[in-house]
Amino acid sequence: MxxxxxxxxxxxxxxxxxxxxxxxxxxxxxxxxxxxxxxxxxxxxxxxxxxxxxxxxxxxxxxxxxxxxxxxxxxxxxxxxxxxxxxxxxxxxxxxxxxxxxxxxxxxxxxxxxxxxxxxxxxxxxxxxxxxxxxxxxxxxxxxxxxxxxxxxxxxxxxxxxxxxxxxxxxxxxxxxxxxxxxxxxxxxxxxxxxxxxxxxxxxxxxxxxxxxxxxxxxxxxxxxxxxxxxxxxxxxxxxxxxxxxxxxxxxxxxxxxxxxxxxxxxxxxxxxxxxxxxxxxxxxxxxxxxxxxxxxxxxxxxxxxxxxxxxxxxxxxxxxxxxxxxxxxxxxxxxxxSGQDEGYPSPGVYSESEKHDPIDVQEDHATLIREIGSAGTVLVKNVNNTLPFTNATRFLSVYGYDATVSAAPWANPSRYGGGYEVNFGWSTFNGTLITGGGSGGSTPPYVVSPFQALQERISRNKGTLRWDFYSENPSPAYVNSDACLVFINAYASEAFDRTSLTDEFSDNLVRNVAANCTNTIVVLHSAGIRTVDAWVNHPNVTAVLFAGLPGQESGHSLVDILYGDVSPSGRLPFTVAKNESDYGELLNSTVSFDAFPEVNFTEGLYIDYRAFDRDGIEPQFEFGFGLSYTTFEYSDLAITSTGNSTSPLVDANTPIVQGGHPQLWDILFEVTCSITNTGDISASEVAQLYVGIPDAPVRQLRGFERVPLEPGETKQISFPLTRRDLSIWDVVAQQWRLQPTEYTTSVGASSRILHLNGTIQIA
CATH class of the missing domain: 3.20.20.300 (Glycoside hydrolase, family 3, N-terminal domain)
Structure with a gap:
């Protein structure tokens, strides 16, 4: 044979x-x-x-x-x-x-x-x-x-x-x-x-x-x-x-x-x-x-x-x-x-719910960390006249929207926090507060602290008043004496299907209807990715907007920490929010093809998200890396220093490859430093971002970030190391990462479009 x-x-x-x-x-x-x-x-x-x-x-x-x-x-x-x-x-x-x-x-x-x-x-x-x-x-x-x-x-x-x-x-x-x-x-x-x-x-x-x-x-x-x-x-x-x-x-x-x-x-x-x-x-x-x-x-x-x-x-x-x-x-x-699993590693302690077993509790004190990350990843994108944080005088709140509480009955949609494999085709919103997405990537909470629950805890402590309507698209305007109206909406996504829209009519109508009767409307958006807000973000009565993400089981606590100023917001957008869905162009929808051999060509090459917006001169609603704080910051003293490591175009071909690639790709070639000062009167963290303009590439690419905690009046120097990989392009002929002997631009700032300090790097 x-x-x-x-x-x-x-x-x-x-x-x-x-x-x-x-x-x-x-x-x-x-x-x-x-x-x-x-x-x-x-x-x-x-x-x-x-x-x-x-x-x-x-x-x-x-x-x-x-x-x-x-x-x-x-x-x-x-x-x-x-x-x-x-x-x-x-x-x-x-x-x-x-x-x-x-x-x-x-x-x-x-x-x-x-x-x-x-x-x-x-x-x-x-x-x-x-x-x-x-x-x-x-x-x-x-x-x-x-x-x-x-x-x-x-x-x-x-x-x-x-x-x-x-x-x-x-x-x-x-x-x-x-x-x-x-x-x-x-x-x-x-x-x-x-x-x-x-x-x-x-x-x-x-x-x-x-x-x-x-x-x-x-x-x-x-x-x-x-x-x-x-x-x-x-x-x-x-x-x-x-x-x-x-x-x-x-x-x-x-x-x-x-x-x-x-x-x-x-x-x-x-x-x-x-x-x-x-x-x-x-x-x-x-x-x-x-x-x-x-x-x-x-x-x-x-x-x-x-x-x-x-x-x-x-x-x-x-x-x-x-x-x-x-x-x-x-x-x-x-x-x-x-991984060291050959000695003393525990036997699997996972079981089906119908199987009788002794449960193994592994939660430890992780709720504290979850709460911290929940706050740190919440992005404040609008805050007119310091609407937030609330003060002790903020004691009367009205709460609207299906996302404020864990279960928004009497809606018929079932809860989706069970342990099964989630396949929920076509839903654009989630019935109840959204803490994770659907499918195999979704977590199973031991409990959920909803925004409404956490607000009740804070209001009761302050001897205040809450009013709420979780269900109506056009709530009664009866609560005209509220200090603020909080509107909670969400945008759901899941494995097994792509989203059909970056917005939904019910939620947009809800925000507009509340804002029509409440001069201090604050929108909280839990979103499994990008959610456009052009339908209401510029309404004069919408005074603050928070992208609250998918924060996990401590959702309400992490949000209230931001609302009341226990934590100053330092989250920054990890994507670009467009003014209109059409601004994403060919990078909006999945490719729907009924061919026997369907295909999608990534003809945009390197230009996705903010890189595409920069190339095409499109003004976003909120750019990549954007987020507001309760204080202000000042950037100064940009310096760029060479480390003296080799800047030859290609790495040494005789050096053995290790996991992660050629070792020289990780050599630090330059250090970019600057100083940041908290010029306000609130303790907060700034997220400083370094963008580099690499020749024959997008006009700017993120190549450094640092979250810097600062007390009022405090100044810190931060450093961004630039490796060979950070400054290289992939040479398709040589099949190697290549440094180019030319000038590179550097910009440090608070987002991909708010750039305070600029410099250059020359590679001979």
Missing amino acids: KVLSPLASIALAQGTLCAAQGYTNESEVPYYGRSPAVYPSPVGDGATSSVWESAYQRAKALVSQLTVEEKSNLTRGFDGQCVGNTGAIPRLSIPSLCFSDAPDGIRGQEFVSAFPAGIHVAATWDRSLMYRYGHALGQEYHGKGINVALGPVAGPLGRLARGGRNWEGLGADPYLAGGGMGQITKGIQGAGVIASAKHWLLNEEEWRRNPGDMGESLSSNADDRTIHELYVFPFMDSLREGVGSVMCSYQRLNHSYGCQNSKLLNGILKTELGFEGFVVSDWAAQHSGVASANAGLDVVMPDGGFWGRNLTDAVANGSVTSERLDDMATRVLATWFY
């Missing part, structure tokens, strides 16, 4: 799959080869660090004792108590590894915390909080005996304004998202849990992410430079912090499914970026057996997929080499050793 080469086997597998699904017309032929083939799959060796090296030595010794069937069982899912479960090997004391959602808290379990969503954490612009967030998540996963936490999320990045899962990610900029990815990964894995960075790659919309009756899944088509500078960029930070797992995505990428795309897995992830851990499929995202194995997939979930007995047969007939199977098993075990 003739043994096919791996490449021939892949081509055969693709053709067989298409034929089996009935797509045998010639139109499929042009799609083959659009994503360059990169084979064989690199063998992990632990060269990144002594810790990885030791883990690999132990893993290889263990794999040498395994049968082919035992190795195969480490690479696939089995039924079990967790969302995902690998096979166990009892004779060698190798346990089943437990995988679980979600990036913002353990889903579907009791006595766990519901943390703020990724987009809310991004709005803090605070690396310290990002790390503490990750570490607290890791502690809860560890406490429940979960080996692999399915997060953090850098895909989607936020290419589309209506993307259904943007809220799971960390903002629509690769540098901001990368800062979050690195710190959250460091926090999770610092607690002994394996983080799984997802979704690799170009997972920017939900429309037809999986194949079905209409044909194959959507193909996200992007050029090499765009892939590296936008979409790979934030994953690099997670990889540098030692992430143990990367999850490949559902859809096709340049016409090759994400979990069998050898360019992305073998080429970029495992070769360019030196990934030492294992690649796991998204759930049911495997679409071939031999092709996915040879392309670099290491673990398939949630079951055997196209592998199982087929994988051992493929090894036996040579279409998958024994070395590839050894590497797959070794990567799983090396990551287990690397």
